[in-house]
Amino acid sequence: MIKTTNLTKRFGENTAVRAVSLEVPRGEVFGFLGPNGAGKTTTVRLLSALIGPSEGTAVVNGFDVVREPMQVRRTVGVLTETPGMYDRLSAEYNLLIYARLYEVEQPEKAVQKYLSVLELWDRRKEAVGGFSKGMKQKLAIARALLHEPQTVFLDEPTSGLDPVAARTVREFIEQLKTEGRTIFLTTHNLDEAERLCDRVGVMRASLIAVDSPEALRRRLFGLKVRVQLANLADSHRQAAAGLPFVHGVEVENGALLVDLAEPERNNPALVAALVGAGAQVQYVQPSEASLEDVYMQLVNGGEAQPAGRGK
Amino acid sequence: MNKITTLILKEWADVFRNRYVLYIVVLMPLIMILIPVIMLGVGGNQDLMSNDLDEIPPAILEQPGFEGLTPLEAMQAFMGMQFNLFFLIVPLAIPMTIATYSIVGEKRDRSLEPLLAAPITTSQLLAGKAIAAAGPGIITAWLSALVYGLALFVVVPSPAVRALLLNAPFLISVLVIAPLLTVLATTVGLSVSSRVNDPRVAEQLGMIVIVPVLGLIFAQIAGVVAYNVQTALISAAVLVVADLALLYVAVRLFQRETILTRWK
Numbered sequence: 352m353i354k355t356t357n358l359t360k361r362f363g364e365n366t367a368v369r370a371v372s373l374e375v376p377r378g379e380v381f382g383f384l385g386p387n388g389a390g391k392t393t394t395v396r397l398l399s400a401l402i403g404p405s406e407g408t409a410v411v412n413g414f415d416v417v418r419e420p421m422q423v424r425r426t427v428g429v430l431t432e433t434p435g436m437y438d439r440l441s442a443e444y445n446l447l448i449y450a451r452l453y454e455v456e457q458p459e460k461a462v463q464k465y466l467s468v469l470e471l472w473d474r475r476k477e478a479v480g481g482f483s484k485g486m487k488q489k490l491a492i493a494r495a496l497l498h499e500p501q502t503v504f505l506d507e508p509t510s511g512l513d514p515v516a517a518r519t520v521r522e523f524i525e526q527l528k529t530e531g532r533t534i535f536l537t538t539h540n541l542d543e544a545e546r547l548c549d550r551v552g553v554m555r556a557s558l559i560a561v562d563s564p565e566a567l568r569r570r571l572f573g574l575k576v577r578v579q580l581a582n583l584a585d586s587h588r589q590a591a592a593g594l595p596f597v598h599g600v601e602v603e604n605g606a607l608l609v610d611l612a613e614p615e616r617n618n619p620a621l622v623a624a625l626v627g628a629g630a631q632v633q634y635v636q637p638s639e640a641s642l643e644d645v646y647m648q649l650v651n652g653g654e655a656q657p658a659g660r661g662k
Numbered sequence: 663m664n665k666i667t668t669l670i671l672k673e674w675a676d677v678f679r680n681r682y683v684l685y686i687v688v689l690m691p692l693i694m695i696l697i698p699v700i701m702l703g704v705g706g707n708q709d710l711m712s713n714d715l716d717e718i719p720p721a722i723l724e725q726p727g728f729e730g731l732t733p734l735e736a737m738q739a740f741m742g743m744q745f746n747l748f749f750l751i752v753p754l755a756i757p758m759t760i761a762t763y764s765i766v767g768e769k770r771d772r773s774l775e776p777l778l779a780a781p782i783t784t785s786q787l788l789a790g791k792a793i794a795a796a797g798p799g800i801i802t803a804w805l806s807a808l809v810y811g812l813a814l815f816v817v818v819p820s821p822a823v824r825a826l827l828l829n830a831p832f833l834i835s836v837l838v839i840a841p842l843l844t845v846l847a848t849t850v851g852l853s854v855s856s857r858v859n860d861p862r863v864a865e866q867l868g869m870i871v872i873v874p875v876l877g878l879i880f881a882q883i884a885g886v887v888a889y890n891v892q893t894a895l896i897s898a899a900v901l902v903v904a905d906l907a908l909l910y911v912a913v914r915l916f917q918r919e920t921i922l923t924r925w926k
């Protein structure tokens with residue numbers, strides 16, 4: 352559970368995080384998106400009580416990050432942007448240190464559990480310096496979970512991983528979700544956000560928008576139906592535009608892109624009107640804006656505020 | 663296991679796998695023992711020294727406590743006393759090296775952030791780092807002093823000369839000054855490395871504080887400053903004050919947020 356009010360972090364003149372108010376309920380996978388330097392990592396650091404806010408408050412798992420930082424740290428797991436393992440020490444010892452620092456009841460058992468789950472058990476005695484990026488990342492994820500935290504912060508968990516390793520990590524995140532943990536995930540991979548997250552927040556110093564990917568799509572692009580015609584003509588466009596439930600019609604790649612309120616109810620009438628106007632209808636498909644379109648619109652569009660460096 | 667113990671063990675496991683640190687910790691005490699022992703061995707050798715013995719300045723022979731020594735013994739005693747403080751470089755250099763590498767190295771490898779995200783207090787972290795650095799410093803210093811003392815039984819045949827070398831000021835330097843210097847080097851190392859991101863830079867900055875102390879040690883070796891019980895106790899008192907001040911500075915500088923972010 353995460354709740355922030357007006358959370359702000361300044362580094363000198365630079366406002367990295369500006370007045371972020373956000374609520375992430377227990378058990379949700381929340382995706383945190385935004386361009387480089389948007390303040391995602393800074394927000395994760397604020398929420399994991401690593402740095403203090405300049406203004407505003409944040410409550411994580413019921414604990415205030417400023418007044419009860421120790422309880423916050425105890426109940427959250429953090430995958431930092433860079434794994435930061437001790438390269439000269441073995442995988443097992445790396446985890447054991449953390450199991451002890453987090454006062455895990457049976458450190459060896461927890462270490463064994465997560466090394467096995469993440470398929471690193473066979474290589475537990477090896478120095479981490481020799482591990483691939485993917486293995487280090489998995490190890491760092493294991494380290495973040497040893498104490499079974501209620502809330503998990505994952506800062507770019509799949510960045511730099513090959514497709515197979517990235518999938519392993521994603522599947523693991525899905526599994527964490529089924530265990531009822533709150534997951535706060537930052538990523539530049541919009542596909543991943545779309546697949547994993549219940550809701551996403553798009554950020555650029557301040558929070559630009561928060562909602563489910565689906566709702567953001569609707570909000571920004573409405574619901575559109577793509578009607579492919581064999582004989583597209585302007586009269587067809589006019590026929591569609593004349594219907595009372597149609598908000599707008601565009602022509603895109605030889606098809607009509609019709610913006611309407613309730614596709615399920617309105618499509619039959621739309622098709623009938625088009626056929627009545629002499630159109631030869633080939634396909635009728637829902638036109639989904641991708642989360643990438645949404646992101647581009649939010650980050651570059653009018654709603655976006657200039658990020659990062661203030662005056 | 664106690665969190666500070668966990669931190670200390672981790673520190674040692676990691677830092678002693680660093681070749682540079684290991685060289686310093688092993689070689690530095692060896693050098694600091696070997697140089698005086700070899701000098702005394704040579705200085706106490708009748709055949710090697712015979713030409714010089716006639717030219718010993720009378721001032722040396724007339725030093726307090728030198729009555730009744732043969733010229734060769736006086737020569738050896740004089741040389742040995744100059745090395746009275748030599749081994750104190752050990753408790754200065756080793757904690758400084760370990761402290762800077764353990765903090766700056768941790769920043770550079772980005773392993774500090776997950777560590778700071780763990781439920782440990784800054785005091786626990788500071789204590790872990792400090793003990794991990796100071797422990798080997800004081801242990802190597804005492805071992806060096808012990809080995810040096812034992813080696814004197816080999817290279818210094820005269821009990822009278824040995825008594826002059828393993829005298830009260832020497833014992834004060836081993837038992838009082840060495841631990842105080844360890845604390846000094848540790849706090850300086852911790853403070854400096856909380857603000858920089860290159861261990862070598864940290865070591866060099868640390869040296870700015872260490873150099874005056876080294877200067878005193880070498881001044882004593884050169885015979886400019888007399889090292890006796892009185893000056894030993896004065897030095898100890900000054901060091902206590904310096905240590906307390908530096909410890910205060912280290913605690914002030916060692917804040918979660920500053921060590922995490924104020925170094926890029």
Ligand SMILES: Nc1ncnc2c1ncn2[C@@H]1O[C@H](COP(=O)(O)OP(=O)(O)OP(=O)(O)O)[C@@H](O)[C@H]1O
Nearest residue numbers: 362367386387388389390391392393394659923924
């Ligand atoms: N310790 C710091 N001192 C000064 N400025 C900082 C510090 N940490 C972050 N910043 C600044 O805050 C802003 C946000 O940085 P942050 O690392 O949170 O971005 P991010 O969204 O995680 O970016 P990325 O996608 O590249 O990881 C940047 O302008 C950055 O330069």
Ligand SMILES: [Mg+2]
Nearest residue numbers: 391392393432
């Ligand atoms: Mg980041």
